[in-house]
Amino acid sequence: xxxxxxxxxxxxxxxxxxxxxxxxxxxxxxxxxxxxxxxxxxxxxxxxxxxxxxxxxxxxxxxxxxxxxxxxxxxxxxxxxxxxxxxxxxxxxxxxxxxxxxxxxxxxxxxxxxxxxxxxxxxxxxxxxxxxxxxxxxxxxxxxxxxxxxxxxxxxxxxxxxxxxxxxxxxxxxxxxxxxxxxxxxxxxxxxxxxxxxxxxxxxxxxxxxxxxxxxxxxxxxxxxxxxxxxxxxxxxxxxxxxxxxxxxxxxxxxxxxxxxxxxxxxxxxxxxxxxxxxxxxxxxxxxxxxxxxxxxxxxxxxxxxxxxxxxxxxxxxxxxxxxxxxxxxxxxxxxxxxxxxxxxxxxxxxx
Numbered sequence: 001x002x003x004x005x006x007x008x009x010x011x012x013x014x015x016x017x018x019x020x021x022x023x024x025x026x027x028x029x030x031x032x033x034x035x036x037x038x039x040x041x042x043x044x045x046x047x048x049x050x051x052x053x054x055x056x057x058x059x060x061x062x063x064x065x066x067x068x069x070x071x072x073x074x075x076x077x078x079x080x081x082x083x084x085x086x087x088x089x090x091x092x093x094x095x096x097x098x099x100x101x102x103x104x105x106x107x108x109x110x111x112x113x114x115x116x117x118x119x120x121x122x123x124x125x126x127x128x129x130x131x132x133x134x135x136x137x138x139x140x141x142x143x144x145x146x147x148x149x150x151x152x153x154x155x156x157x158x159x160x161x162x163x164x165x166x167x168x169x170x171x172x173x174x175x176x177x178x179x180x181x182x183x184x185x186x187x188x189x190x191x192x193x194x195x196x197x198x199x200x201x202x203x204x205x206x207x208x209x210x211x212x213x214x215x216x217x218x219x220x221x222x223x224x225x226x227x228x229x230x231x232x233x234x235x236x237x238x239x240x241x242x243x244x245x246x247x248x249x250x251x252x253x254x255x256x257x258x259x260x261x262x263x264x265x266x267x268x269x270x271x272x273x274x275x276x277x278x279x280x281x282x283x284x285x286x287x288x289x290x291x292x293x294x295x296x297x298x299x300x301x302x303x304x305x306x307x308x309x310x311x312x313x314x315x316x317x318x319x320x321x322x323x324x325x326x327x328x329x330x331x332x333x334x335x336x337x338x339x340x341x342x343x344x345x346x347x348x349x350x351x352x
Contacts, residue, residue, distance in 0.1 A: 020292050027297030028321070031304060035317035042318025045267035052265035056258045060326050063258070066250040067091055067139070070243050074138065075131040077236045078229045089341040090115050092334035099293045099331050109136055126225045134233060138240060140288075141193045142247035144186035147281045151182055154278035160309040182282065197234045199227055256280045259303075262322045268315055275310025279303050283320070294331060300324055 032039055046053075065088060072087035082090075094112035109132055116128040151158065159175050170178075195202065203209045216223040233240055256277045263271060283303035287295025300320035307316030 017293075024292035024297035027292070027301055028324075031297075031300055031317060032321070035304075035314065038314035038316075039318045039321065042266040042315050046265055046322075049265050049267055052261045056261035056265065057326060057330075059254055059258050059261065060330060063251050063254040064088075064092065064095070064330065066246070066254070067135075070138065070247060070251075071131065071135040073239065073243060074135050074233075075128070077239060078127050078131055078232045080128050080131055086341070089337045092337045095331045096334040096337075099296075099328065109133070126222050127229050130226050130229045134229075137193055137196065138244050139247055139251070141190055142244045143252055143281065143284060144189040145244070146248050146252050147285055148183060148186045150274065150278040150281050151179065151186075153274055154310075155179060157272065157275045157278065157310045158306075161305060162308070163305060182285075185285070196230060197237075199230060252281060252284070253277070255284065258326070259319060259323055262319055262326075263312070265322070266315060266318050268312065268319075271312050272310050275312070276307065279306035279310055282306055294327065296324055296328070 068088040068091040069084065071091060072082060072084060075082055075087070090112055093115055094109060097111035113129045113132050116132060117125045158179055159172065161170060161175055161178070163170055203212060212223055212227075259276060259280050260273070263276070280303065283299045283306065284295075286302040287299035289295065289298055292298055300323075303320040303323070304317050307319060308314075312319070
């Protein structure tokens with residue numbers, strides 16, 4: 001019976017993965033078919049300005065390395081010692097699996113937790129996994145904070161969103177609803193992070209404490225160990241804040257520059273930097289929706305619509321195609337780390 005259930009589970013995962021691939025391919029295909037001439041013109045211009053692809057690719061690699069460095073520092077706060085190479089290796093493996101596991105970026109984190117657990121000694125696996133969760137929380141908080149600022153400053157261009165080619169008609173009311181919904185999502189995400197850091201206050205609520213005690217018993221003390229790790233992060237709030245700010249600059253805004261370089265590669269010279277920033281940041285939030293591998297398709301469509309609203313024009317359809325090509329190339333290239341770093345090393349948690 002258990003074997004039968006396991007087989008069914010594998011079939012369901014395979015079917016869901018196929019559905020996600022089809023959905024992503026369908027969105028990309030629809031995007032290309034509706035903008036064929038503009039995309040062809042963009043790639044034609046790419047032949048004259050191809051050298052802009054070099055700084056775009058280098059900056060994308062830099063953003064990957066910055067992500068790995070941030071996680072390394074966060075792990076060290078709770079006394080998990082890993083080398084920079086190991087943090088880069090595990091981060092890249094996570095990016096590789098974000099394309100093939102359910103959940104997109106979150107699925108990549110699950111794989112990363114598994115790799116980290118295989119390298120950790122007994123008694124440190126929970127802390128190692130929690131450092132990855134905290135890295136995701138810190139990164140999303142930085143993304144949401146950036147989105148709040150750029151959304152507010154980009155309201156004039158966001159009020160021009162048309163959803164061209166979708167068959168839907170937006171009026172100002174629905175545009176305002178979209179803007180308020182986006183801001184609400186970002187504020188809620190940041191509020192959730194503060195709630196995690198202030199879990200001791202929540203524990204004073206008897207119902208919350210009983211639930212946590214019950215979960216702690218069911219997980220052999222894992223909940224309490226994660227709470228203790230959270231306290232270490234709270235006590236190091238200056239470092240966590242610095243890492244969040246570094247994430248805004250070296251990760252999220254670095255991706256904005258990647259897109260700017262791609263725009264220059266297809267000959268676009270006149271555009272609103274704030275509009276492009278809003279398009280990239282909001283598109284990355286849309287890419288977190290786990291319906292397609294790595295957010296492919298959903299991110300592209302969102303970026304294209306926002307670039308049009310920012311006044312980039314029809315050539316905006318080429319930009320997300322190029323961006324996704326770089327993302328897929330480096331995420332697949334990350335598979336090489338399975339060759340260079342097969343794992344097996346253990347990492348000891350230093351005495352507190």
